[in-house]
Every structure is written in structure tokens, then in C-alpha cells.
Amino acid sequence: MKPFTYERANSVEAAAKAAASVQGARFIAGGTNLLDLMKLQIETPTHLIDVNRLGLDRIEKTEEGGLRIGALVRNTDLAADTTVRRDYGVLSRALVAGASGQLRNKATTAGNLLQRTRCPYFYDIRMPCNKRKPGSGCGALKGMSRSLAILGVSDACIAQHPSDMAVAMRLLDAQVETMGADGTKRAIPIADFHLLPGETPHKETVLNAGEIITSVTLPKPVAGTHVYRKVRDRASYAFALVSVAAIFGKDGTARFAFGGIGAKPWRTAEADAAASEGAKAVAQAALAGARTTEHNDFKRPLVERTLASLYRQQEARA
Amino acid sequence: MTPVELTVNGREVHLQLDPRTSLLDALREHLKLTGTKKGCDHGQCGACTVIVEGRRINSCLTLAVMHDGEQVTTIEGLGTPEALHPMQKAFVVHDGYQCGYCTPGQICSAVSVLEEIKAGVPSHVTENLDRVAFSEDEVRERMSGNICRCAAYSNIIAAISDVAGESKA
Ligand SMILES: Cc1cc2nc3c(=O)[nH]c(=O)nc-3n(C[C@H](O)[C@H](O)[C@H](O)COP(=O)(O)OP(=O)(O)OC[C@H]3O[C@@H](n4cnc5c(N)ncnc54)[C@H](O)[C@@H]3O)c2cc1C
Ligand code: SF4
Ligand code: FES
Ligand code: FES
Numbered sequence A: 001m002k003p004f005t006y007e008r009a010n011s012v013e014a015a016a017k018a019a020a021s022v023q024g025a026r027f028i029a030g031g032t033n034l035l036d037l038m039k040l041q042i043e044t045p046t047h048l049i050d051v052n053r054l055g056l057d058r059i060e061k062t063e064e065g066g067l068r069i070g071a072l073v074r075n076t077d078l079a080a081d082t083t084v085r086r087d088y089g090v091l092s093r094a095l096v097a098g099a100s101g102q103l104r105n106k107a108t109t110a111g112n113l114l115q116r117t118r119c120p121y122f123y124d125i126r127m128p129c130n131k132r133k134p135g136s137g138c139g140a141l142k143g144m145s146r147s148l149a150i151l152g153v154s155d156a157c158i159a160q161h162p163s164d165m166a167v168a169m170r171l172l173d174a175q176v177e178t179m180g181a182d183g184t185k186r187a188i189p190i191a192d193f194h195l196l197p198g199e200t201p202h203k204e205t206v207l208n209a210g211e212i213i214t215s216v217t218l219p220k221p222v223a224g225t226h227v228y229r230k231v232r233d234r235a236s237y238a239f240a241l242v243s244v245a246a247i248f249g250k251d252g253t254a255r256f257a258f259g260g261i262g263a264k265p266w267r268t269a270e271a272d273a274a275a276s277e278g279a280k281a282v283a284q285a286a287l288a289g290a291r292t293t294e295h296n297d298f299k300r301p302l303v304e305r306t307l308a309s310l311y312r313q314q315e316a317r318a
Numbered sequence B: 001m002t003p004v005e006l007t008v009n010g011r012e013v014h015l016q017l018d019p020r021t022s023l024l025d026a027l028r029e030h031l032k033l034t035g036t037k038k039g040c041d042h043g044q045c046g047a048c049t050v051i052v053e054g055r056r057i058n059s060c061l062t063l064a065v066m067h068d069g070e071q072v073t074t075i076e077g078l079g080t081p082e083a084l085h086p087m088q089k090a091f092v093v094h095d096g097y098q099c100g101y102c103t104p105g106q107i108c109s110a111v112s113v114l115e116e117i118k119a120g121v122p123s124h125v126t127e128n129l130d131r132v133a134f135s136e137d138e139v140r141e142r143m144s145g146n147i148c149r150c151a152a153y154s155n156i157i158a159a160i161s162d163v164a165g166e167s168k169a
Helices: A012-021 A034-039 A075-080 A082-087 A089-096 A101-106 A109-113 A165-171 A269-273 A279-286 A299-317 B023-030 B086-093 B103-118 B136-142 B153-168
Strands: A005-008 A025-028 A047-050 A059-061 A067-070 A175-179 A185-189 A212-218 A225-231 A242-248 A254-259 B002-008 B011-017 B049-052 B055-058 B071-073
Touching: A012 A025, A012 A047, A012 A175, A012 A212, A025 A034, A059 A082, A067 A082, A075 A082, A075 A089, A075 A101, A075 A109, A082 A089, A089 A165, A089 A225, A089 A242, A101 B055, A101 B103, A109 A165, A109 A212, A165 A242, A165 A254, A225 A299, A242 A299, A254 A269, A254 A279, A269 A279, A279 A299, B002 B023, B011 B023, B023 B049, B049 B103, B055 B103, B086 B103, B086 B153, B103 B136, B103 B153, B136 B153
Parallel strands: A005 A047, A025 A047, B002 B071
Antiparallel strands: A059 A067, A067 A212, A175 A185, A175 A212, A225 A242, A242 A254, B002 B011, B049 B055, B049 B071
């Protein structure tokens, strides 16, 4: 690991200011992604700003009837929160489908949203990777791409967004609340938060230098059956090949978001609109524009089958 | 060097550490508490599991400086050879290991798993999110972050179930 200096921030404002003024500074929350990448020298911050004790670990109701989730709320606590379990079941389900008990005890709301791809070439510093080293090429395009994305990809990068939690957040139309280095606050709809790779896969979100995530808000609960189905190589403790977050309403309507297949958590209005026509139609709509490789083409039928399985389960419930 | 104060197994310790030092290395290299093991050093195997402020975490993926002022419990703090923790005893009785390398992490994890179930923390296999209860499936899922190269899994489950039964009685 490269040497770095360390400070514990005293306030959100101070953290944002410090992050913008020190070249190479980064926030550290749970550390479960950042430290992993620092050990491999994929991330090489010169200064770490610890944001763990800033009081950003609360979950509270919003005036609009939704929920405000502090950026530092641990994944375990968010999944176990009684309001989340009752009103936002899909979020609990997505959280507990990710990582391990130990990791979820550390992993935070903000850190989870910002976790980086699990592309094997991104992780191997001897390999070309436009995301890790802009302009070096993409090792995955003609390489092992089994786990990688088929939607939102570009010629420069086909990395998948690995988060389970973010898929549920996308389904629920969450907003990411931040504070900039100059103290300005903004709320970013999660649909706009993550960037598609295009020509610049190293730019992953719309966050500016020093901008700190303070919380994530959820709108009023969406009624219906909340489900999260994750398909992976092992029954537990593995990243998604395909995952589907869904809420099935009583009237035959439904909404869907997808993990494992997109350069970012994936959701389309067309897929939701096809809900009453069943799994095949939803899959077709969701996969519009999909671009696969020889190794990850299996994800197309897998999306449809995962949806079909959810529909069947839903019919059995009705 | 950064000063770090920890309470490890009930004992206050004062360290001067390079900020890069993981909690795992602080425990093993600086405090010579070598019960906690390093397997992957990347959060993948669970051998380094310790209990910090009452919660199990991977000590390899966290910096010691981030835990200034906190309470850490390692396998050495759970029990002693003369007075084993019930979970340690159950692992011996049920042969919950072969080489023993993963065992400290398994035991720290197992102790926390039973507490998490009691506290109502749901898991991936919890059918009804409002009804969290002990079952072997729950234990299997919740222990998936602890890999055992010797595959002592079935005996590990037996040991944990035994302790869960005891604590219910
Ligand atoms: C073995 C293993 C298996 C895993 N399996 C899964 C899985 O199946 N599904 C899944 O979804 N995830 C999985 N994960 C990833 C895990 O969910 C993430 O590592 C975790 O959520 C990151 O959160 P953190 O708080 O530890 O982030 P950190 O590592 O602390 O930070 C991550 C990034 O976010 C930035 N950051 C943190 N907080 C803020 C803030 N408040 N404002 C602005 N920037 C911030 C940091 O600077 C850093 O760039 C796995 C991880 C491991 C190691
Ligand atoms: S897919 Fe993206 S992350 Fe993977 S090697 Fe190509 S550029 Fe890098
Ligand atoms: S050594 Fe920490 S998880 Fe493997
Ligand atoms: S007992 Fe040998 S690794 Fe588990």
C-alpha cells in the first residue's frame, strides 16, 4: 500500500473542504472497497479523510412520508431497520443478498453506492484497463467478460456495476444528497448519479471533487410485493450475474430494476410498461440495445428466466 | 506514526502506528495476538474476523487508526484454555475444524451470528423479514463469509446449533 496521511473529520463541512483542498484526498467510510483496492495499488490516495464519526448514521422519516438514510448507516442496520423491512422490503432483500455478514457490518450506504467494478482486468494492474488507466485499452472486450455488463456499455469499457443495494435504490427512485466543498447542498436522482462509461469510463458518478454524500432519501413507500432475486455462481457470498429487483402491484402493474447486467443499476420505463404482458415482454424491453460478448451472451436468456421465475412466484402468491 | 488507543480483550493498549496498519496487523504484529489469522487479506475468507464494538468484522479490511477508542474482542478474549467460551467448547466437542486455521474467525463469527439472529437482523434466507429465527439454513447463510479450506462445514453447523440450543434452554 502506498503511504498516505490520515485525518478524522470533525464536521461534514470540514470533510468536504479538506477533500477538495488536498490533492489525492479520499473519504473513507467502511473501507471495505477502498482498502481492498489500495492494497492492490489500484487506488492510491495520498490522504484519507475518515467520515465515520460525523453523525451521518441515522435513519429518519422525511416530511414527504419517505425515509432519509444517513450516508454512514451500515448495510446491516439498514437491512434490519423496522421501517425498511416493512415498507421497503426490496431494499432489505437486496442488502442481505450482498457480501457477507462481516462486510455488511462495515459497509455503508454511500460506500456501497460508490463501490467500484469487479471486472477482473480492473483488478489486475498488469492488464490494460481504461477505467483504471485511461487510454490503456480494455482487456475485457476481447477477454474474459462472463461477469460483465451488456447494457450501457461502450467500446472503451463493459464493466458492470456490482452493487445489489443500488439496484433496489434505483427501483425505489432514491435521491443522493450531498454537500460540496463550498457548503452547497444538492439532491441527485439516483438515475442520474452513476455515469455510463462512454469514452471516459474512469468517471463513474456526477460527484465533484470534495463532494460528500450526506444521505440517501427514499420517497413514500411503493405498495405491492417487494422481491429481489439474485442469480450467482454460489448460493451465497458472490456477486450477481443477473439480479432483478421488483415490486408487483395488486393491479397487474410492476416495476423492475436490474443488477449484474448494466454499466450502472439498470431500469427502463419500457420494461415497467410491459409488466402486464409477462416476463418475455419485460425482458425484451429491458434488454433493448443490449450488447453482449461471446462470454456474457447467456445473460439475455438469464434475465428472461429470472423474470419468469418471479412471475411464477407472484402468481403462486395471488 | 499515529497514536491509537484500543481496548483489546478488556485490556487498554496504546500503539504508535503507520496509518496503513490494518486492524489485523495491529493485533498480530504489534500486540502479538496471533490467534486471529490472515488468509486472503482482502475480505474474502473471514479468517481475520474479530468483534469490534460488539460486531463481527473483517479486521484485514479496516485500518487500526479508524478504531481509536474502540473495544476489540479476539479469539483470545472469548475464552481461555481453562475456561472456554461455550462456542469454543462446542467446536472442540463437534470437531468443527481440521487444520484449525479458519477456526478463530469461524468462532468469532459464530458468536456474532447467534446475537444477530437474536437481534432480529434478517438474512438472505429469512422468508418473512419480520420473523427472524434460528435454523440451520440461517446459520449456513450467515456463516458464508467464513471459508474453511478443510471443509469442516457440517461440524461447524453442528457446533453452532448446539450452542444455540443451549442458549435457548
Ligand atoms: C469479498 C467481497 C464480496 C462482496 N460482495 C458483494 C456483493 O455480493 N454485493 C454487493 O453489492 N457488494 C459486495 N461487496 C462490496 C461491498 O458492498 C462494498 O465494499 C461496500 O458496500 C463499500 O462500502 P464501504 O463503506 O466499505 O466503502 P469504502 O470502501 O469506505 O468507500 C468506497 C468509496 O466510496 C467513497 N465514499 C465513502 N463514503 C463516502 C461519502 N460519504 N461521500 C463520498 N464518498 C464516499 C470512498 O472514498 C471510496 O471511494 C463485496 C465486497 C467484498 C470485499
Ligand atoms: S471492462 Fe472496463 S473495467 Fe474492465 S478492463 Fe475494460 S475498461 Fe477496464
Ligand atoms: S484475511 Fe480478512 S477476510 Fe481473509
Ligand atoms: S479447519 Fe482448516 S481451514 Fe477450516
